[in-house]
Amino acid sequence: MNVAKLMEPLELDLLTPETDLTREVTGGCVCDLLSFVMARGEAGMAWITVQTHLNVIAVASLHEFSCVIVAEGCAVEPETLAKAAEEGIPVLRSALSEYILSGRLYALGVR
Amino acid sequence: MERTEKETTYQETRRVQKGDFAAAGQISASYKNMLKRLGVDSKVVRRLAIASYEAEINLAIHTLGGSMTIIVYPDHIFLVVEDTGPGIADIALAMQEGYSTAPEEVRMLGFGAGMGLPNMKRCSDTFEITSELGSGTTIRMGFNLLN
Ligand SMILES: Nc1ncnc2c1ncn2[C@@H]1O[C@H](COP(=O)(O)OP(=O)(O)OP(=O)(O)O)[C@@H](O)[C@H]1O
Numbered sequence: 639m640n641v642a643k644l645m646e647p648l649e650l651d652l653l654t655p656e657t658d659l660t661r662e663v664t665g666g667c668v669c670d671l672l673s674f675v676m677a678r679g680e681a682g683m684a685w686i687t688v689q690t691h692l693n694v695i696a697v698a699s700l701h702e703f704s705c706v707i708v709a710e711g712c713a714v715e716p717e718t719l720a721k722a723a724e725e726g727i728p729v730l731r732s733a734l735s736e737y738i739l740s741g742r743l744y745a746l747g748v749r
Numbered sequence: 750m751e752r753t754e755k756e757t758t759y760q761e762t763r764r765v766q767k768g769d770f771a772a773a774g775q776i777s778a779s780y781k782n783m784l785k786r787l788g789v790d791s792k793v794v795r796r797l798a799i800a801s802y803e804a805e806i807n808l809a810i811h812t813l814g815g816s817m818t819i820i821v822y823p824d825h826i827f828l829v830v831e832d833t834g835p836g837i838a839d840i841a842l843a844m845q846e847g848y849s850t851a852p853e854e855v856r857m858l859g860f861g862a863g864m865g866l867p868n869m870k871r872c873s874d875t876f877e878i879t880s881e882l883g884s885g886t887t888i889r890m891g892f893n894l895l896n
């Protein structure tokens with residue numbers, strides 16, 4: 639499973655056009671507390687969150703997550719997207735809730 | 750364990766300003782890149798990056814500012830995090846998972862789970878914290894490179 643294949647089922651818009659969507663998605667993580675994500679994160683995870691500030695990218699990059707999925711259509715600051723592009727972390731956004739997004743990700747076989 | 754200068758592969762000190770969230774994470778990212786280049790085991794790089802990220806964020810949120818020093822030896826790495834206050838009154842309490850005094854505005858950003866210090870301890874091979882109210886806190890973390 640790669641990031642590109644999540645776009646349709648999770649109803650995602652890509653906010654970082656220049657990033658690589660062939661990154662393998664090897665797990666998922668749904669959390670809005672950064673230290674929890676720091677503690678539990680593993681490389682390749684798709685991270686579903688409503689946090690959108692710069693530190694989200696710092697955490698995603700340190701863990702080498704496959705992508706960040708912003709739920710609930712939350713606004714994402716341009717600085718966050720610039721940093722994501724620089725770090726090569728795809729940021730995608732959906733109007734769906736974290737609950738629905740994680741359900742769909744799980745149903746796609748991402749465990 | 751006294752070490753001579755000669756054995757030091759690399760040493761660097763960088764400052765973290767109070768309230769500088771935008772920059773927080775940069776030092777950890779640079780450690781990660783540098784250690785990868787030096788060929789350090791990726792699991793160790795990962796643990797060190799997590800610990801240093803938590804330290805960096807804590808300096809920005811909880812302190813008046815401070816510094817992070819990384820010292821790389823052939824067989825281990827030290828990370829020393831120092832700040833100039835306000836200090837921690839009860840270290841045992843601060844070390845408990847879930848304990849946090851983070852203000853509301855940083856909780857809104859997803860900080861304040863009270864997991865940072867426990868994360869640092871879990872990720873390092875040796876962890877020492879000393880603090881004096883009014884003067885500051887020092888955290889020393891060690892990471893073994895050979896085992
Ligand atoms: N360098 C420091 N100086 C003063 N107080 C500190 C320092 N580091 C930690 N503390 C205190 O210890 C508490 C716990 O720190 P810890 O990093 O575990 O959690 P947090 O920063 O509050 O939340 P999180 O790290 O999960 O975002 C802090 O809320 C703060 O009260």
Ligand SMILES: [Mg+2]
Nearest residue numbers: 803807865866
């Ligand atoms: Mg913390």
